[in-house]
Amino acid sequence: MTDRLPHEKGFHVSWDQLHRDARALAWRLQDEAPAEADWKAVVAITRGGMAPAMIVARELDIRAVDTISVKSYDHQTQGKPQILKSPDPDLVGDGEGVLIVDDLVDTGKTLEVVRAALPRAHVATVYAKPQGRELVHTFVTEVSQDTWIFFPWDMALQYVEPYRGA
Numbered sequence: 001m002t003d004r005l006p007h008e009k010g011f012h013v014s015w016d017q018l019h020r021d022a023r024a025l026a027w028r029l030q031d032e033a034p035a036e037a038d039w040k041a042v043v044a045i046t047r048g049g050m051a052p053a054m055i056v057a058r059e060l061d062i063r064a065v066d067t068i069s070v071k072s073y074d075h076q077t078q079g080k081p082q083i084l085k086s087p088d089p090d091l092v093g094d095g096e097g098v099l100i101v102d103d104l105v106d107t108g109k110t111l112e113v114v115r116a117a118l119p120r121a122h123v124a125t126v127y128a129k130p131q132g133r134e135l136v137h138t139f140v141t142e143v144s145q146d147t148w149i150f151f152p153w154d155m156a157l158q159y160v161e162p163y164r165g166a
């Protein structure tokens with residue numbers, strides 16, 4: 001099953017903005033670390049969670065970083081989420097003390113699958129849309145449901161015509 005989603009607005013994120021927002025996420029997470037210990041590992045939801053997870057892991061000095069690969073979109077068309085690769089079970093267990101990081105939550109379908117696999121993990125995203133917000137423990141910026149977020153790894157600088165064209 002696939003849906004064509006209506007996205008009226010675009011929210012364009014530069015590398016600089018992503019870096020600032022992922023750092024802000026790390027600082028927020030610092031106050032939410034497990035009481036008895038620091039986070040034991042970060043699990044990035046690939047691919048979009050990898051850059052934010054690296055920045056968070058660096059800020060919080062977490063050296064154990066693994067990935068869970070979930071594919072649910074082909075450009076802006078959503079399909080059924082599938083786990084293509086799981087993290088090391090010896091490292092992550094049931095998710096206790098583990099920090100899951102993704103770039104954003106939209107419908108929440110990706111996080112439903114990930115949370116079912118690691119039910120005790122803490123889930124953090126940089127951006128959140130209202131439909132999936134309840135599946136995230138910590139996020140930085142909320143954007144409206146009809147907004148498509150464009151990340152720097154999907155964009156390139158390109159020429160634009162002057163306002164007063166020839």
Ligand SMILES: O=P(O)(O)OC[C@H]1O[C@H](OP(=O)(O)OP(=O)(O)O)[C@H](O)[C@@H]1O
Nearest residue numbers: 046047048072073105106107108109110
């Ligand atoms: O809340 P949802 O509606 O499930 O959408 C959110 C997910 O969609 C995007 O990943 P995508 O499946 O496009 O793969 P990618 O990270 O490899 O780009 C994004 O990085 C999130 O992981």
Ligand SMILES: Nc1nc2[nH]cnc2c(=O)[nH]1
Nearest residue numbers: 073106147148149150151
């Ligand atoms: N890049 C990007 N991927 C998504 N996957 C689900 N929603 C979004 C979005 O707004 N932007």
Ligand SMILES: [Mg+2]
Nearest residue numbers: 046047048049
């Ligand atoms: Mg993703």
